[in-house]
Amino acid sequence: MPEGHKTHFYAREHTGWFSGQPLRVTSPQGRFRRDARKVSGIVFDHCEAVGKHLFYHFENDRMIHxxxxxxxxxxxxxxxxxxAVGLVRMRxxxxxxxxxLNGPTTCRVIDRQTREEVVxxxxxxxxxxxxxARKKAMVWEKIRSSKKPIGALLLDQSVIxxxxxxxxxELFFETLLDPRTxxxxIDEVTFDVLWQSLIKMMRKGLKYGKIVxxxxxxAGAPLSKLEGRDRFRVYGKATCPRCQHSIETIEIAARNLYWCPRCQANTTVG
Ligand SMILES: [Zn+2]
Structure with missing residues (x-):
C-alpha cells in the first residue's frame, strides 16, 4: 500500500501534468462513470495529498477523492x-x-464538506x-495518553x-525501539527522536518517490538506483544488518511488523 511519501509524490506529479487544463474524465470500467460526468470538461486546479488520501480539485468546487x-x-x-488495460476505474x-487508475479502494466525486469530514x-x-511544531504536539498528546503499543499507534491514521x-x-529499527512499548x-525525548527520524524518512521517500x-x-550503490528490498534495513529482510540475528515478524495492529528482537529491546531512545 502506498504510504504518505507516495501520495505526496503523486500529488506533485499529477498537478504538474494537468494543472490549469480542462480534463476529460471517464471510467472505461464503468463504475465511476456517473461521477466522472460531474467533473469531465472542467478545468483541473491541483491535486492535494493528505495522509494516504488524494483530492483532485476542479474549478467547479468538486473534487475526485x-x-x-x-x-x-x-x-x-x-x-x-x-x-484501456484491465479494469480502469478512472481515466x-x-x-x-x-x-x-485501476483497483482503488475509493474513487468518487465529492464536495468541500465531504472532504472536511474525511480530513x-x-x-x-x-x-x-x-x-x-503544532502537528508534533497533537501527535504527542495522542501517543502519551494511550496504553496501546507504539507499533499500533503509528499505523492509526487518526493519530498520524x-x-x-x-x-x-524501518522507524523502530532505526531508533532501536521495542514496538510493543x-x-x-514513551517519554518526550524518545518521542522527539521518533518524530525527527520519521520526518527525515518521509521527506527522503518523497524526494526519491519511494521509501529508502x-x-x-x-547499500554500496547510489540511492536512486536501489530497487525492491535493497532499499530497506529490516522490512522483508532475513538477517539483521546490525547483529546478524534473524529478522522476525510480530503482529501489531493486524499487520506483520518486521523487527530484530535482539537489537530492538529499548523502551527509550535518545
Ligand atoms: Zn539485530
Missing part, C-alpha cells in the same frame, strides 16, 4: 490515450498525458502544510496520517 488501498495502481501514458485525459478523521500529516507498514518497521511509557532507509554507504 481517491484512496489507493492495497491494490490501487496508477499508469501514466503520453497522449493520445491507448486502449484522466489532458493534452499531453493520460492517467489511468477531520485524520491525525496530522507530517508532509502536509501547516506548523510542524500517512505512516504505513514499511515506515513503521505502550504509548504511556539505507544510506548509499550501507
Amino acid at each position: 481517491v484512496h489507493l488501498g492495497r491494490y490501487g495502481k496508477y499508469r501514466a501514458h503520453d497522449a493520445p490515450p491507448p486502449p 484522466l485525459v489532458g493534452p499531453a498525458k493520460t492517467l489511468d 477531520g478523521k485524520l491525525g496530522p500529516d507530517p508532509l502536509a502544510g501547516g506548523s510542524s 496520517a500517512g505512516v504505513g507498514n514499511i515506515f513503521r518497521a 505502550a504509548g504511556t511509557a 532507509t539505507v544510506t548509499a554507504k550501507e
